[in-house]
Amino acid sequence: MSQNNPDTSQKIALRNVDRAIADLRRGLPAVITTGQETIAILSTEMAYDAEIRDLAETCGTAPLFAITAHRANVLHVMPTGDTTILLTIEDWMDASLMRALADATHDLDQPFRGPFTRLQGPIDPIHDAAIKINKLGRLLPSAIVCPVDTEKAASIAAEKDLSVVTFDEIFSYDDYSARQLRPVALAKVPLQGAENTRIQAFRPVDGGIEHLAILIGDPNRHDPVLARLHSECFTGDLIGSLKCDCGEQLRGAIKAISDQGSGVILYLAQEGRGIGLMNKLRAYKLQSDGFDTIDANERLGFDADERVFRPAAEMLSLLGFTKIRLMTNNPEKVEGLERCGIEVAERVTHKFPSNTHNELYLATKRKRSGHYL
Structure with a gap:
């Protein structure tokens, strides 16, 4: 070539x-x-x-x-x-x-x-x-x-x-890495409450960061599909951290899609709003010192949110989805996907009650990031 x-x-x-x-x-x-x-x-x-x-x-x-x-x-x-x-x-x-x-x-x-x-x-x-x-x-x-x-x-x-x-x-x-994403492996993975589930893995041609699509049921490619963009969260998804609502959002999305019959969750390797797990733990330390989640990221030198939406848009396109009903409270996800050519036909509210450990985190997202919470 x-x-x-x-x-x-x-x-x-x-x-x-x-x-x-x-x-x-x-x-x-x-x-x-x-x-x-x-x-x-x-x-x-x-x-x-x-x-x-x-x-x-x-x-x-x-x-x-x-x-x-x-x-x-x-x-x-x-x-x-x-x-x-x-x-x-x-x-x-x-x-x-x-x-x-x-x-x-x-x-x-x-x-x-x-x-x-x-x-x-x-x-x-x-x-x-x-x-x-x-x-x-x-x-x-x-x-x-x-x-x-x-x-x-x-x-x-x-x-x-x-x-x-x-x-x-x-x-x-x-942009290059996202545009070079390719489907790698597809397997049936029955989930609690969503037994008819397959997971499709995507990897860029450089062998870089991999992302996953969790396909529940048999989504119709002709109508807007119920979808969730979920940034991986080791602490919330895996070990049940109470500092965020990520675990509840993930499991809640699985249940909501299963109840409707079909849909897709994109599980994106963008830990800590794109700063990575090590830096997220640093941000957690700063939150313990009294800084909110946005100030913590910025004190470390990052922007408030470092995520990009091109990987999600490419994955949806490769799966055959061009129109979605997006489960999110984050207006930037809607705007980001639409900039990348994915039509968001509807924003579906997706929120959960706060606890004593994450109420400041959720309040900050609402007041400073414009989340619909």
Whole structure:
């Protein structure tokens, strides 16, 4: 197949991002380039002093500390209007301190930090890619970055065996990965209260994150199907956490669809509204410290909701569904699916009583996220 074929180019792009993510998660550097600007980065969460020194020696430039505007606001760094903020790494800022600066769970333990020197002037968008790829890797959204001479970048990467990925590949990853989803395995899985159930697994061609469709009964493809988009929740779905209503929503959706006769639940690998399980546990720690669910995510440097809807839209299309009756209280799910070409014929209310552990969580979703609760 020609390398100019869009499918082939997308596969290469997915591979490049996956390799860079794997290296970053191992504490190794990766190179990001736009063709005009190039940087080498380490994930702050996985960086240690020796690796930062090696990075500076490899690049021949002083490293900088990249954080999101959300995180900078918490650290009392003046905003610039940019989504990424660059700080000078002072002599007193070792790797251990920077890891703590990236992780909001240390804020109350170490309240007096700084002052920080913010890099002046416009920030090149390539630094947004350094943050984005850490998010894709379910790492804290922060990086140690070093400028690299673009003309020398290829030889440096080859000499040091560094992964190289482009700005466009990083920001196309969510869409490419979703569009490359393919059905992998289908099996009958009788459920309590819904014995006539099959589970269809989907996997992108790069072997990345897998999603599941829970098909109950024999849904009619001609009429709008009763559907639920459910983000996986280890704590709520599996071990019965009372901090959220996810487990009740999942089991309630199974019952409601079974009672009607047929429908589909998309079980999406988007734990913690897309920030991953480790970061969700960090957010839980911040909630225990008194912050609500949105403030907790933003203190960690994330947006309030990092989920994307393209995977769900692609799965529905592959299953033959173009119109749905969506069980949700979240208006963003309706809008997100419709932007991706799925017609939401009806929003079906799907809510459950609060308890003493999740009443603030549900109130926050209602007041700050516009959920119909």
